[in-house]
């Protein structure tokens with residue numbers, strides 16, 4: 001008889017340049033168990049101020065000794081944030097894991113926001129069960145990327161910063177470029193074509209997943225792209241970071257196992 005999976009719920013927190021979101025998550029099925037709480041990112045994006053907001057989000061969620069996973073728009077290596085986009089430069093090189101652990105009084109996991117979205121799509125969404133190479137991208141202010149090989153994440157790929165035609169790819173092809181430059185869908189799709197063709201040339205992916213809020217309009221731009229790999233909309237948009245962070249956070253041990 002198949003054994004039912006039991007795993008305690010965990011909290012996922014998604015830190016961005018304008019907002020910080022969190023919820024309690026059923027990490028077996030990838031569903032929110034609470035309302036999604038969203039608070040503005042404090043002015044200046046200083047580490048202590050952001051940790052304070054994260055603590056108040058955790059406090060406002062259903063009580064319990066829940067594991068916590070946090071995702072952040074930066075390279076994250078061994079708990080340290082190695083870059084800073086739209087937040088204070090104090091994050092560069094900071095031991096962010098220890099900062100949140102001190103403030104929340106429990107162990108946490110921290111990872112890149114697009115990597116968290118990749119884990120969510122892999123565990124519960126559009127990238128589940130695909131063998132080979134999958135690239136999950138998030139199109140927003142920047143372009144985030146998660147590279148998955150046979151279901152294993154290669155973290156911190158930062159493929160939004162590929163240099164294409166002499167410039168930073170996300171400057172030309174992120175959703176913010178469409179908005180900033182007033183591009184229509186067809187004009188933006190040309191930028192995306194250049195971007196995703198470059199990803200294909202470099203990685204020969206078996207599947208490309210497109211996330212970010214704009215993916216709800218996928219019918220307006222994905223059919224305009226001509227690629228070798230299937231390119232599909234993400235299952236999760238604004239909750240992908242929360243779900244993936246919670247999934248990774250759920251593997252953090254919050255209390256020691258009983259002796260004996």
Ligand code: BGC
Pocket residue numbers: 072073074075085112113114115138141142143144145158160170
């Ligand atoms: C950052 C990435 C992040 C992506 C999406 C990029 O500008 O460098 O770390 O994943 O934006 O937020």
